[in-house]
Amino acid sequence: MAEPVPSDFDAARAEAEALTERILELRDAYYERDTTLVSDLEYDAMVHRLEAIEAAWPQLAGQDSPTQSVGGGVDSTLFAPVVHAERMYSLDNVFSIDEFREWAAKTERDADEAVSWLCELKIDGLAINLRYERGALTTAATRGDGTTGEDVTENVLRIQGIPRRLSGTGHPELVEVRGEIFFPVAAFNELNAEQTESGERVFANPRNAASGSLRQKADGKSQKEIDLMRRRLSRLRMLVHGIGAWPDPPVATQSGVYELLGSWGLPTSPNYRVETTIDDAVGYIEHYGEHRHSVEHEIDGIVVKVDDLALHARLGATSRAPRWAIAFKYPPEQVQTILRGIEVGIGRTGRATPYAVLEPILVAGSVVRRATLHNQDVVRAKGVLIGDTVVLRKAGDVIPEILGPVVELRDGSEREFVMPTECPECGATLAPSKEGDVDLRCPNARACPAQVRGRIEHIGSRGGLDIEGLGEVSAIALTPPNGPLTTEAGLFDLRLEDLTPIEVPTIRGGEVQGTETPYRKVVRQARKDEAAEYGPSSAALELLAELEKAKTKDLWRLIVSLNIRHVGPVAARSLAAYFGSLTAIRAASVDELAAVDGVGPIIAEAVGDWFDVDWHVEIVERWAAAGVQWATPGHPGPGAGEETQDGPLSGLTVVVTGTIEGYTREGAEESVIAAGGKPSGSVSKRTGAVVVGPGAGSKETKAIELGVPIVPAERFGEFLQRGLEVLG
């Protein structure tokens, strides 16, 4: 087997650069001078090695990489070669702000004067060269190897926004307009959805989709296929970013070039900016790093160019790239890895969820090993087989999502996933809870270890009783096969002597490494050969103290802890405020329950049904016997109405996003309630105000879009006192 790809970025980059240079040299020798310097085998090995490195480190793969084109970059059997009037350079890359500053500082030194920087988005698309003669489009060609490209004029003419004839005046005898052809993100997602639906391969990224679409041939196709091809082409767009073969343009700057091209009716980007300092250019890079998805096309970086054209001439170019421009590459958001297997997990409600077990891979800053596949329909829809190389991204930069398989890399050894018929945890037969439901569930709610574990974890969670020391790890420790809790009914009966004997397997890197006792530790062992004396660990003492505190927490938290279907923090709050005690809720009819604001017939039914199950009632009774307070002290009884306090925020729905100094998210929401407001998690046009702190994302954008008032985090305290007045 081949040597593993370097796991260190700098090492990978150094090797990729060395390989690229060598491959281009050999290719040049072969095609231009007809000389063979190494065997085909050696050459192929080098290309494969580079491909492997680029697959693991996609930011190293650009359209100028030798892996992106075959041979001399032109497949002349399909498209006629076109020699560009002026060579199309590629750009040097930097991968960090530090590297960028270094480059900019050096450029300023070389220029020997203050430099203005034209900053623009680096579109993840396909470079194109449009040749206009006396204002008329004569040829459109791909970049190819920079010198010779492919003639794709026929297809390019079908792209909207590319004029066949330039408007305005002052067109030179000959000018080459350089631009980028791309798939807008929305259209790209639609395309991939369609591809999946018709069982065809999905495109790994918009660049591949653009390239694939542009390099289609109409020859020998049916009318239906031709229509499909034209429809795809009509979804492509182009933006221009340079000129070639025009020695004396009547403008002095790169930005002037864009204005001129715009006046000729060519599509220019609305997002470029001229910055006068390096710091401002860095600001531009950072801004779009955070707002990568707020433009219509994918961005894989930022291009920074010296604006002054006179300086371009002075700075010149290296053999491959100009010295007056640089590409800043963002870390990739999409990578490829191997799907090792698909396993099935059981959630707290018994739902069986298949998840992908992946060859660990670095995406957007963290190593991903697993990704959910939701249900069997999704597995089928994505078309992935076990053993496939798959395309992976982080949705919203957090949750890993598998987009689809890379079909070309299949070798026939891949197997289809078959949904199990039995619960992997307890062996019960999985079945849909309703006829025709997609989701399969384990019916063994009371005894399935996975469900008990999930419910106990939920009880400890922030939206439940918020018990410190009762999270995922403790839930595993406390339930079979490790601990004594066969259901949550015994949670508040736990004693120290129940905890100390608990042993759990130690897992490191997916392997069992022995066992440990989380609730017991050595308290005394004078000498090595002496028998050790054991006592409870601080975790055990903390857990018991926290459980004690939980017995008197708010009624709504206790209701959430019952794990009634559809009853989360919001519905539980409404029920608790209206009825005041669990006894009153249990005594209420379905109609009475459904009359509560925010509770409809389905939730009311779920609550009623819950009390009909013996082991559910046992939970309530045993918790009560252990001292749990199932009532709000001082509550006058059912019908007391909703818990809306009068205050400065009365009648206002408030969304809190980002971090707010001095508050936890929970605390901020409590404060909103205390001031009479209603906290919510999503912004809509009915939202009264959005409190925005550092780190806010899409919610802030949405608030601006909808014209919802925005309260800066530092004025939150003031806002609680005076309401919307603070915005004046």
Place this chain on the structure above:
DNA sequence: CACCCTCGAGTTCA
């Protein structure tokens, strides 16, 4: 009845 909003559930890693 059709919409829009909101809630709940599942989810990954450090």
Place this chain on the structure above:
DNA sequence: CTCGAGGGTG
């Protein structure tokens, strides 16, 4: 964060 589904409103 995203999805699907419940609840409320016009």
